Amino acid sequence: MTDTIPIPPPAERGSSTLSFLNPAAPEPWASFVEQIDRVTPYLGGLARWAETMKRPKRMMVVDVPIIRDDGSVAHYEGYRVQHNLSRGPGKGGTRYHPAVNLNEVMALAGWMTVKNAALNLPYGGAKGGVRIDPHLHSQGELERVTRRYTSEIGAFIGPDRDIPAPDVGTNEQTMAWMMDTYAMNTGVTATGVVTGKPIPLGGSLGRHEATGRGVFLAAREAGRHRGIDPRGARVAVQGFGNVGGMAARMFFEAGSRVIALQDHSATLYRDAGIDVHAALAHVAAHGRLEGFEGAETIGDDDYWQLPMDFFVPAALEGQLVAERARKLQARIVVEGANGPTTPAADDILQERGILVVPDVLANAGGVAVSYFEWVQDFSSFFWTEEEINQRLERIMVGAFDSIWKLAAERKTSLRTATFIVACQRVLAAREQRGLYP
Incomplete structure (x- = not known):
């Protein structure tokens, strides 16, 4: 935290938000600032501008x-x-x-x-x-x-x-x-003032599915480096909205065994694998996982201790706290939500050898296709969904490979490597533009 930016107290959680969405986690801005502090030693001469990222x-x-x-x-x-x-x-x-x-x-x-x-x-x-x-x-x-x-x-x-x-x-x-x-x-x-619009108003094909698709692509690439094939892999997803639902669907269609799903209403488990298409249809009809008959309901504590290959937190920020990180039995965490893992939990996962694909890389598919939509709106020329998906895969895989390589070279986590790449680009632009007046 900086001492110059006043932070209001957190709002009271609404009654519709169940306890699993409110763990004891630090404030999100404090987590972000700590992430910037952790990457600053890797920035060389650009470190003099690092305070820019905290203001x-x-x-x-x-x-x-x-x-x-x-x-x-x-x-x-x-x-x-x-x-x-x-x-x-x-x-x-x-x-x-x-x-x-x-x-x-x-x-x-x-x-x-x-x-x-x-x-x-x-x-x-x-x-x-x-x-x-x-x-x-x-x-x-x-x-x-x-x-x-x-x-x-x-x-x-x-x-x-x-x-x-x-x-x-x-x-x-x-x-x-x-x-x-x-x-x-x-x-x-x-039309370019917003993205994620309806197709008749200049929206892009593939935008609705883009974030979840990007999460799956990031998971696939992480699995490739760790020798884990999505086919047959055990997967658990927290949050079953647009991002979590799409990611779960892509895992399911790739042959993964989606053993657990969790939303604000229920935590579901089936060791043989949940029919994700059926679960999505149930949510489309009822607005929640609660009442889905294709899996059994389990307790929150049990959910965090299920053996799995991939865990996808796709709910809200601050879900994967230190206590949960100590229990988690996953090989790879792929962050579908923004800021789901606290810095303390990040350290625990790294000590335990659990690979974390950070949100700022894993869930970037949505903004990538938003960029495609913005470009299409400016040109008034629109691409096919196949072209969109191909471009998304190319940009996601390219970013993942370059960040994986940097992490190996600098012996850092993927999160730190992602922040190094991003902060260098942002702060180099800040330095080159100079300060006005």
């Missing part, structure tokens, strides 16, 4: 008032943080969740800076959110929240300034409302 460029806290369906006036707190813009416009999702707070959004924006630089995308890092439980609001209320929030941050976003995208609790419809609101306020239909 977000711009932080906005906005009031989002709406009239609810019952006629009452409700106020929600919204955020947008632009962490670093040295390499290009800000890029990062917009989250709707009852536990969203400034501390979390700051960290998520920082991780976006690292993620974009690690893949060498021409973006800086940004993130946004509104403290709201979307499950307790009607579609009309969510539209009004989205339009008011977009208007409040509208002066700071744009296709060449800061480009939001979907995240937890938001989707392509949210992005359509954001794009339309921006157009109404500026008088210009700029």
Whole structure:
């Protein structure tokens, strides 16, 4: 932590968030700053600029008032943080969740800076959110929240300034409302102001599946280096939304045995393997894993001690804490969520010889295809889904191979190697641009 950035207390967790999503973890921004401190000794002459990474460029806290369906006036707190813009416009999702707070959004924006630089995308890092439980609001209320929030941050976003995208609790419809609101306020239909849009509004084929697909590709490459074939491998996935669900599906279709799934409603286990297609159909129909009959329900403590080859934490940040890291019986952890592993847990996993593919590499498939969408919008020329998937695989595998090689050369973890690559790119841009005035 720096002593110059005031951090608000964490928001109270909403009643819809079960205990497995609230372990005793350090604040996300503190974890991010510790990661920067750990990589600084590897940066050579660029270390003099390292403080740049610990000071977000711009932080906005906005009031989002709406009239609810019952006629009452409700106020929600919204955020947008632009962490670093040295390499290009800000890029990062917009989250709707009852536990969203400034501390979390700051960290998520920082991780976006690292993620974009690690893949060498021409973006800086940004993130946004509104403290709201979307499950307790009607579609009309969510539209009004989205339009008011977009208007409040509208002066700071744009296709060449800061480009939001979907995240937890938001989707392509949210992005359509954001794009339309921006157009109404500026008088210009700029499709590139957001990514993750519906296809008819300039969205990209393959975007919805991209983050989960990237997680699987990262897992496949890690397994290749560790001699673990996905076919027949035992896999557990925490979080069964867009990212976890897609990753689980790709493992399943590759012949893996997906033995455990966990979401906010249930922890499911079947040693012979869960039919992921059936589980996805159940969630599509009921909104949760609870009630799925294709596996047995187990306790949270048992879940963390299941023998597995791949573990994919794809829920929220701070899930893999030290206590859980000591119990975990996985060979490879592939981070589908942002910041799921605390620094203390990272150390324990490394001591135990468990390979961790960090979030800033493993879940970068989403922003990679967001970049493809942004490029397609500018050119008004769109690629096929096959072309999208091929380009995604090429960029993910290329980044993984270069980071794996650096980790071997410097004898560091993959996380440290990813941060070295990213920080060198960001801070070199900062140094070359200089300071104004």
